Amino acid sequence: MKSTQTSNRRAAVVDMTASPYCTLRPVPVSAVRLTDDFWAPRITTNREATIPSQLKHCEETGRIDNFRRASGKITGEFVGIYFNDSDVYKWMEAASWSLAAHPDARLEADLDAVIAEVASAQEADGYLDTYFTGDRIRLRFANLKDMHEIYCAGHLFQAAVAHFRATGKRTLLDVALRLADHLYDRFGPERKPGACGHEEAEMGLVELYRVVGDRRYLDLAKRMIDVRGAKPPVLGGSPYHQDHQPFKDQDEMIGHAVRHLYLCCGAADVVAETGDTELLQALDRLWQNFTRKKMYVTGGAGSRWEGEAFGADYELPNTRAYTETCAAIGSVMWNWRMLHLTGLAQYADLIELTLYNAILPGISLDGKSYFYQNPLADRGKHRREPWFGCACCPPNVARLLASLPGYFYSTGDDGIAVHLYAKSTAQIEINPGASVTIRQETDYPWSGDVALHLDSVPDREFTLYLRVPFWVDDELVTLSVNGEDQTEALTGEPGMYRAIRRQWVAGDTVELSLPMPVELVESHPYVLNNRGRVALQRGPLVYCFEQADNPEFDPWDLAIGSGTQFKSEGIEIDGQSVIAINVDGLTRTDVDPQDTLYSSYSGEWDEDFKPVSARAIPYYAWANREAGPMVVWVPVRPQE
């Protein structure tokens, strides 16, 4: 099937391959094969446990029956929340990316069956939303602000694009195009302006444009971005919906976190195709606001439970962190687009940080239960659940993990950028007919020693861009090519790509060493709740102290000294190997049996503390054993 191969060649997570305003071009998901002990088993678990169990949840909760009902195959009322179609679409996208990376006849058959149900539910005019059927037909598009119709359509678009790119089949793509045409007829130029209260469709529309080249979809996406902040407002005018201000004027991440992050994704997609400088400048301001004022140390986003929203600047509570798993995914999606627009490593840095510390905690080690919120401190009550009534996060994690191989590399005009490190093999086409095979040997993220073997190279010079992450001490990094030290090439600041340009020879080996001592991280002092506290970071991983590793004391009573020594040790959690950090800490001994809430200040560090051996584990691994208190930010005792 030629079409399959053709499309699979372009199975990039976001296909900016031909986007005129991008600096980098993504490589197909299928180009990279992970063979490591960290990601490869997770992707396998995603394929073998997560994706099948999610299909089962979608069936059992009536999410797929809603399509059968809409097509008249079964009778009864719509079941569940009005945006439940989107969970099915996200599952379809996850299944598609999984197929792109790893053909699987059973999964493909399951997916085809679901696609058939979805296609049957589409109306003759292209409309598709199973909630707005029967008596609710008259309510279609009557409440754009709240009812997520266009949002659901957007997830269909993304699923359809992934499915086409992965399999070459047009079954879902044609459904998506008919619905996109319907939306265009309703909300395109010359029509009444409209957009969704929950952004999402913008990026889906741009991706449809990239697949079929029909500029109407790009125009509609642009129009949906430009409609925000209109006077009078089209979507109610609130920051919750990012409708308080035109996007091009925005400079603060605000309102519902997932929505604002998805809006940024859509705007970045439009910039990639149009070069709109006002939108690009807004994106830069928003990114600065996010990363300097509103981001958790994990990369997590969204501080408030109320409105699932960004907080004020520096408002980053720990126990009540909302940090929705979907928001972290939205951040990775946004940073992925920014990375390709600009080629700047700061975006890849944030993708790595967020992947390990804000997305991975959202799924259990066995791949079958999920966090919606990801607090950075807890008393042991917050536990993952197998599914949710509002189940946006589970299939969002699944589609991200399924597409993960696509995030490791990009190509530029003169070479290859290496964004992420893991044991893997990649075949990367840097120009038509000119491919490079890169084999990474590394124990990343546990070790920062990475060997990149160029097993095959084209007969031309090209540059290898290696990301030196923001967390590394620049003076400790070393680089060699075929054993010859090239450390002097490591000019510049951490958090940048280091370029090595040469006529490579098959068998060349680049060795990059990124030392990973444990770092104590502190927050800006205006993050009032973190003052006097530090988080432990080792390489890209943020750590936490959990009761399960520290039976002798309550982790909320732990403090560490600022001159503390750390010792890394391999341990197993739920059968998976992690590097734990052992540390000589202190715990309170003056525990007040009355639990007095307020008392006269005793001179905090004059209290009796006793030394304890404490152990920290990667934050992503918490809550996989018995429930108990957990804390990321621990008080630090100043050195005497």
Next chain:
Amino acid sequence: MKSTQTSNRRAAVVDMTASPYCTLRPVPVSAVRLTDDFWAPRITTNREATIPSQLKHCEETGRIDNFRRASGKITGEFVGIYFNDSDVYKWMEAASWSLAAHPDARLEADLDAVIAEVASAQEADGYLDTYFTGDRIRLRFANLKDMHEIYCAGHLFQAAVAHFRATGKRTLLDVALRLADHLYDRFGPERKPGACGHEEAEMGLVELYRVVGDRRYLDLAKRMIDVRGAKPPVLGGSPYHQDHQPFKDQDEMIGHAVRHLYLCCGAADVVAETGDTELLQALDRLWQNFTRKKMYVTGGAGSRWEGEAFGADYELPNTRAYTETCAAIGSVMWNWRMLHLTGLAQYADLIELTLYNAILPGISLDGKSYFYQNPLADRGKHRREPWFGCACCPPNVARLLASLPGYFYSTGDDGIAVHLYAKSTAQIEINPGASVTIRQETDYPWSGDVALHLDSVPDREFTLYLRVPFWVDDELVTLSVNGEDQTEALTGEPGMYRAIRRQWVAGDTVELSLPMPVELVESHPYVLNNRGRVALQRGPLVYCFEQADNPEFDPWDLAIGSGTQFKSEGIEIDGQSVIAINVDGLTRTDVDPQDTLYSSYSGEWDEDFKPVSARAIPYYAWANREAGPMVVWVPVRPQE
């Protein structure tokens, strides 16, 4: 008019005078005349500015028109939120208490006019709720959980009781009784169980019982408490409505804070009349949970914006503190009842703390604008407003301030308990025909030196119980009678009443000295966001650092040393005298122009700090000048 005088003699804030299970009995609001510089001007402002301006707001926002509409005097649709009637009732209660303390013909006429509107709106069957008129008649009592009908009735009951006690007029009382009868017929014994999603009516019903002696009202109140936590649930079964568990089994303050606090008030009222030990034990458990796990240092209650709710144990965020002014008032109302049930000073301590630090911040110094939420740290964006769409707090503050004189004393079987201190004169009947005139001379809350002059006494022994507040250092307190040291009488722990029993002679003077050095207060370490921080307290007042007093640095950059000396200084804020605290502090000098959110730990106290003179003001006075950052909990640098 004899009836007026009779009722005025009983114008107690909550008339537990004849409650069989109370240890103490309140004194009438009219018995105490405040002549001090702190409360007296506030009560005058309340009468002259606050109460008239609130009537104007009620008129201008259509709240009173809703009654005119219900009675058919004007046409049109109900305006505003469905529970807006309650704001009018709370205003009526405020006006009534004000009349009890200070007759005012103009205010009485205004009140009579509003009462006439309310009375006209009542239906023949006693029903009264202006939202459920016209097309909504069929929805009456259809949604007890959400629609606040019985809640509004409860505020009418409280207003009617206050009005009757203050003026002797039955105009509003008769309206209330007809509505109470209507509720009894609907929800009394043998009927379908019902209660309100927002508790309030329970205490109003018990007060009606106290006024007219009709036991049905007490039975209905008890039934409404007992219905909570029923299986199957009557009110949805959620903690938000305190419907997750029978009240008698509850041990955690949870859900909507004002609701739970009001429920506790109603339960305490029922205990006062019935002696129900299960309810009393639940109240004690809930009070322990509140004060040991869920209370702000100000006495404020309710940590979460979402659901206006209590948080988990130790969840007491500062910038996003919700601490609704109404919740603080609910706490005072609850503690007032607990105080009379038990005679324990801990409840009076909390009343004092909450009055000064959690209710007073809710109203501007000029008495014309209000806080709904009371954060303990802010960047200068949170400002008081003249009114709200949901205007529960403003008239709640007004009714509390109007009734404040009633909170100073109670009587017991053998004497008088002095709860609060302020320059004042009180005439207190300890038995029929046996009165004591107490004149307090003091600069409280700025000084803890209190002279109590017994200007007239009956010819019998009685005990004077003096509250020694929880915040005082017991070893520094002194007590004398007519200049003779009686300090040895000060046995026991702080936070108790000290008893002096004797045959008093007119002209006796008791001098109590409660030294008020500045105290540094720390939190339980599980209040993670306060670790390493202290709050300043002087006497009953909690302090804060505000930009207006500290132009040279940002208060969020301030730290103080643990051995810091403090100097009190009288200053003026918006024309009002306060004692400020001057302190030698430190501010950061390493302000990062990049505002990096996370960086390697530098050893916090090794950073460059420079000494600064800083000034703290009472927290209640913040946000009365130009907007700017404010903080209560400041980092403390351990002593070298």
